[in-house]
Amino acid sequence: MQSSDVKLDKLELRLGYKFADQALLLLALTHRGVSGVNNERLEFLGDAALGLAVAELLYQRYPDVQEHHLSLMRANVVNREALAAVAREIDLGDHLRLGPGELRSGGFRRDSLLSNALEAILGAALIDGGVDAVRELVVRLLGDRLDDDALTRKDPKTRLQELMQARRMPLPDYRIKAQDGEAHEPVFLVECRLAKLNVAVEARAGNRRDAEKAAAQRALDLLEEQS
Structure with a gap:
């Protein structure tokens, strides 16, 4: 067994899923800086599969929660920071091909x-084992976050x-x-301005949406201090 195979076996143990076609897992770990054949298409597929799996699980676990709130709950799980945190828990960075x-x-x-x-791995799992494989992975990797009371809080x-x-x-x-x-x-860098209250705060993030959330949280914190 080659060393690369051993590394993939270790990752599969952390994932709790054994790929029938391990080449799919290897592709999911391959960044475009390594090869023109890379994980971007699998990432596209995995993003959609993840959103569907999380939506289904939230729908089942929170039967009394309305659609708008379910969308907010899903956004708290399916975002870059949350997924990166899960990836670190399974030491995914040690296996990336960069x-x-x-x-x-x-x-x-x-x-x-x-x-x-991580999204690419879910896309690979969808091809390898179908929707059930994705659902099992999502429950295993994100299950605790789906049960977290923080999910029921509204975003800033x-x-x-x-x-x-x-x-x-x-x-x-x-x-x-x-x-x-x-x-x-x-x-x-996004500014959140509350004109009537003469409040203007700024925050930075890797995308506009997260920067707006961070700025909103700073505004809330400031209003709480002033109250």
Whole structure:
């Protein structure tokens, strides 16, 4: 058995899933910096499979929760940071196949690469074992997060919006102040402004949505301090 096979076997143990076609798992771990044949198509497939599996599980576990809240709960699980955290729990970074540039920049620690690879693994599992394989992996890897009480909390943007509505004030205004970083790893600086309260806070994140959430949370924290 080759060393690469041993590494894949170890990863399968951490995943709790044995691939019938281990070449699919190897492909799921292959970044585009290594080969033109890489994990991006599997990532596309896995993203859709993950969303469906999580939606189904939330629907079953929370029969009294309405659609809008279910969507918020799903977003708290199916996002870059949450998936990267799961990837770190199974030491996924140790198994990634990266090009020289990504290796030099510590790509095996980067949230985007870890979350993308995890989605690619789910896409590979869908091809290898069907929907049931994806569902089992999602339960095994994300099950605790689906049961977490934090899932039932509304995200900061929703809470801030509802607070402004309750006070009969204009809704928060979010604006991109700057965008920097590399093309494949952008960083957004977003401002959240509450005009009537003379509040303006900023936050950074790897995408606009997360930056807006972070800014909303800072606004909520500031309002709590002032109350």
